[in-house]
Ligand SMILES: CCCCCCCC/C=C\CCCCC/C=C/C(=O)SCCNC(=O)CCNC(=O)[C@H](O)C(C)(C)COP(=O)(O)OP(=O)(O)OC[C@H]1O[C@@H](n2cnc3c(N)ncnc32)[C@H](O)[C@@H]1OP(=O)(O)O
């Protein structure tokens with residue numbers, strides 16, 4: 001209710017206005033509304049803030065830079081930099097990606113050379129491709145970066161390490177000597193974020209600025225490893241875990257709220273010719289577009305909660321020096337981020353398109369969501385790279401399953417029980433336990449199929465790396481199948497253990513079955529190819545999905561209302577709670593800058609001569625053209 005938090009119409013603002021407005025609002029929220037003892041930008045308030053603000057800035061500062069200080073810094077370094085960063089007295093970003101490399105981290109070219117005489121690191125981007133490119137908050141906001149660079153001592157390379165580098169003067173905010181920094185320009189979305197470029201030339205930093213939890217350099221240049229170097233990748237794992245809730249589940253929930261509410265209001269066409277125009281939500285085709293996406297919101301939310309818990313438990317173990325869970329967590333977080341961002345981004349576009357022309361208007365609030373969700377398929381690990389990382393782990397586990405009984409998320413790879421499906425009716429296929437078994441069997445077969453293909457290629461003399469490359473599509477499918485069985489399995493368990501009313505549990509169970517059946521029907525080739533379902537059972541699976549659409553239709557609006565987004569957050573003429581779509585669209589359009597004058601003079605000057613000729617002809621004073 002604080003007017004300082006109300007959103008002006010973003011679509012009618014310039015990019016620079018949106019950048020400034022997001023910064024004002026974010027700092028107001030964090031510094032005025034929220035401050036109390038012990039609050040940090042990585043605390044539980046973030047989920048409320050991420051709900052309460054449509055566009056905020058300092059996402060990387062709060063979501064990546066600060067957590068990295070905690071992950072990579074020694075206690076002394078945390079004590080020095082965390083309070084400054086948590087209180088926004090320094091603004092940082094996570095500078096890893098370069099103009100020439102983003103996925104292949106071993107290819108990063110920025111160098112940090114140790115200067116023993118001065119006990120400093122000399123940071124250099126040796127060529128243009130080494131320039132840091134993309135980091136959020138870096139173009140105009142950050143005065144520090146957590147720079148990921150190749151450590152070099154006496155000509156020997158030690159791999160990627162994290163360095164705290166100040167890039168702007170703390171008084172003038174001007175770039176420091178040797179620093180060329182700026183905004184990378186207009187993007188598909190994230191208009192309010194200053195993703196930037198950073199070119200460093202002979203920038204010197206103290207030896208103490210190497211974040212040294214995992215390794216350190218002594219004054220004489222001796223390099224000491226202090227733990228599992230894979231933990232250097234830890235920041236990416238944590239962000240992949242966290243971004244699912246913030247950047248996939250929540251935006252998709254907003255898009256579904258808008259599209260379902262609008263579909264309940266928009267009347268268009270007839271089903272029964274003798275009756276009146278129907279709300280488009282009555283079309284089964286529309287239900288088939290929208291309701292599986294609503295189900296995805298819930299299932300992704302439940303699976304993400306489980307992944308966050310797994311990451312929390314893992315972090316406690318790492319503190320005790322036990323990093324054994326890292327490979328599984330890396331594979332799961334990489335796979336979940338990739339598969340759920342793929343589903344979420346596609347789902348947001350499906351529901352946008354289901355809103356017809358008004359879904360193409362920025363006044364719907366949907367293009368903003370769709371464009372922003374597209375970024376989740378690329379940042380924090382491009383999806384293909386992530387799916388292949390997940391597949392790499394699955395293939396290893398499938399080999400291990402031949403001799404060991406596996407546990408954790410891959411336990412099903414060593415389950416050799418009879419997994420044939422005996423479903424005789426579509427009701428059988430709505431049973432959670434049947435759906436879980438089907439997904440486990442499909443995933444197991446997909447992993448084994450990819451592995452077998454590669455083994456046969458290698459047996460026939462193909463080098464392993466070529467076999468991997470040629471079977472990449474099968475490996476990606478195996479990763480997707482693994483994640484789908486994880487999402488369905490964890491959701492079924494979560495719902496069964498949820499203490500809630502029977503009516504709510506019924507709805508959640510239906511949504512879970514809808515999500516699983518929609519996935520089966522969208523991938524029935526796999527389910528038949530791997531012998532999970534017969535062709536007749538595939539027909540039953542379709543019937544089962546359609547039956548659930550019918551059962552869920554009456555509660556569709558109530559279900560999205562339960563996401564509880566305010567009109568101010570949705571910023572949607574189609575999704576406002578009162579359903580006054582047309583009045584809101586007209587008011588919104590009238591506020592467009594194009595309409596601040598009746599005649600748009602800048603363009604009219606070009607048109608005027610021709611219009612006056614036309615006027616003269618029509619008023620009998622001019623000659624008509626020969627056309
Ligand atoms: C004020 C409001 C604030 C609100 C806050 C809201 C919070 C919301 C949260 C987030 C918002 C979103 C913001 C995101 C912004 C985006 C940031 C970025 O994009 S940062 C840059 C991200 N870049 C990447 O992810 C790079 C992807 N590439 C890689 O990770 C690597 O290339 C690679 C995958 C590691 C592959 O490299 P390489 O070829 O060297 O490795 P491999 O040979 O394949 O594997 C080597 C072994 O290492 C293991 N491995 C790989 N990665 C990891 C890992 N991450 N953790 C652990 N182990 C890892 C791999 O498994 C191999 O092991 P073995 O199989 O050999 O045992």
Ligand SMILES: Cc1cc2nc3c(=O)[nH]c(=O)nc-3n(C[C@H](O)[C@H](O)[C@H](O)COP(=O)(O)OP(=O)(O)OC[C@H]3O[C@@H](n4cnc5c(N)ncnc54)[C@H](O)[C@@H]3O)c2cc1C
Nearest residue numbers: 060094095096097101102103134135136375379380381382
């Ligand atoms: C909105 C946004 C915000 C970002 N924020 C940050 C940030 O704060 N900090 C930061 O450091 N970075 C950030 N990034 C950069 C992001 O991490 C990289 O874009 C991402 O890691 C992909 O790397 P790349 O762009 O170099 O693509 P590349 O690695 O060049 O990949 C290009 C394409 O090649 C293919 N490909 C690449 N490798 C393989 C492979 N091994 N197998 C098969 N196909 C492959 C894929 O199709 C891929 O899409 C951001 C990016 C975006 C879009």
